[in-house]
Amino acid sequence: MSTHNLFDTKVLRVKPESIKFPPNSFLDGSLPIISDPETEAALREAARIIRDTDDTVAFPTETVYGLGGSSLNDNSVLNIYKAKNRPSDNPLISHISSIDQLNRKIYGDTNVNPSELLKHIPKSYHCLIKTLWPGPLTILLPVPPQSTNTLSKLTTADQPTFAVRIPSNPVARALIALSDTPIAAPSANASTRPSPTLASHVYHDLQGRIPLILDGGACKVGVESTVVDGLCTPPLLLRPGGFTYEEIKNIGGEFWENCKVESTKSVKANEKVRTPGMKYKHYAPSAKVVLLLPSEDKNKEKKLLNFTQLFTKEVNDNPAVKKIAILTTKYLDNIKDSELENSKNYDLIINTLGYSGEEIQANLFAALRQVDEIDKVDLIFVEGIPEEDEGLAVMNRLRKAAANNSIKF
Structure with a gap:
């Protein structure tokens, strides 16, 4: 990894408990109320970087710390890969703050009737997301038609599907809501290293490579989100994570009762993968x-x-x-x-x-x-x-x- 420092990396402490979302905000996109002025200032600075520049920001989610850039901006996504030293054929999860944001910002659909809020999400997922969103569940959706698609091809690794979730960590959700930008975010570690669950882990790996780290304390779940594919029959668990296989089967309804577990142990060099964590060396200490x-x-x-x-x-x-x-x-x-x-x-x-x-x-x-x-x-x-x-x-x-x-x- 190059030792050349591009940034004087700032670490700003934020208080997750000072951020409160209205009950239906993950559906309708209503904004959070933030009672701590320093937390709000830090979040607004991070949101400005995501929305108005090509740079990246590290932030806590309930799973691990993420390294975020705009899912809609090629240069932001390139800067994620660059900071992590990560191969660019590894797709990224887009983090959204609400279904409303998914409809407006990714599907370019600004006039969705409230009764049709889930129109871009196949029925196979409805039981799961009604119970498990916001939370550590990532679903695969079809990339919108070319005429309306705003997602960077680098986010999807130029595939017909993209991965998306609504995080439950209030810092992550507030950052995405305030920037009103879907955020592509893999874990905020140097590629191949163990994922970071503290801001100090991020600083250890990425100091000088990113402008800002939001320090929201330790991540509660400690492993990345569960990734599922409900676009195929039977559906697939592509990556085990914050929700268990048993929970997916029990909560998902009839369609998920026969859910299979992706069992590929290794992936060929030229093979495309639909979700992060299926390819390359991962989570490895030096020892x-x-x-x-x-x-x-x-x-x-x-x-x-x-x-x-x-x-x-x-x-x-x-x-x-x-x-x-x-x-x-x-x-x-x-x-x-x-x-x-x-x-x-x-x-x-x-x-x-x-x-x-x-x-x-x-x-x-x-x-x-x-x-x-x-x-x-x-x-x-x-x-x-x-x-x-x-x-x-x-x-x-x-x-x-x-x-x-x-x-x-």
């Missing part, structure tokens, strides 16, 4: 990551014994390793340094990711960044969890972070 896959065996003592043997072999095979992190979930939570052979020969950090799926998901990226960027370890062991509920999204990210370097234990 080597070994993912421990849960086996059928639930015996804790046996698992500890298995792990100590794996640990010893890995360390013996890599004599250069001086500092090791173990990120635990269910079975390794009370492992002690003393149980690991040769533990005096290197520094050992043992951190828990949490016990519930929600906790593990929320802590995942921050924990990987902590041991990699701050503790500067050489090797990371991560204890995986079963691939159900939040586990599907957690393990999707961990397999990529480990570059499929995984062992059953």
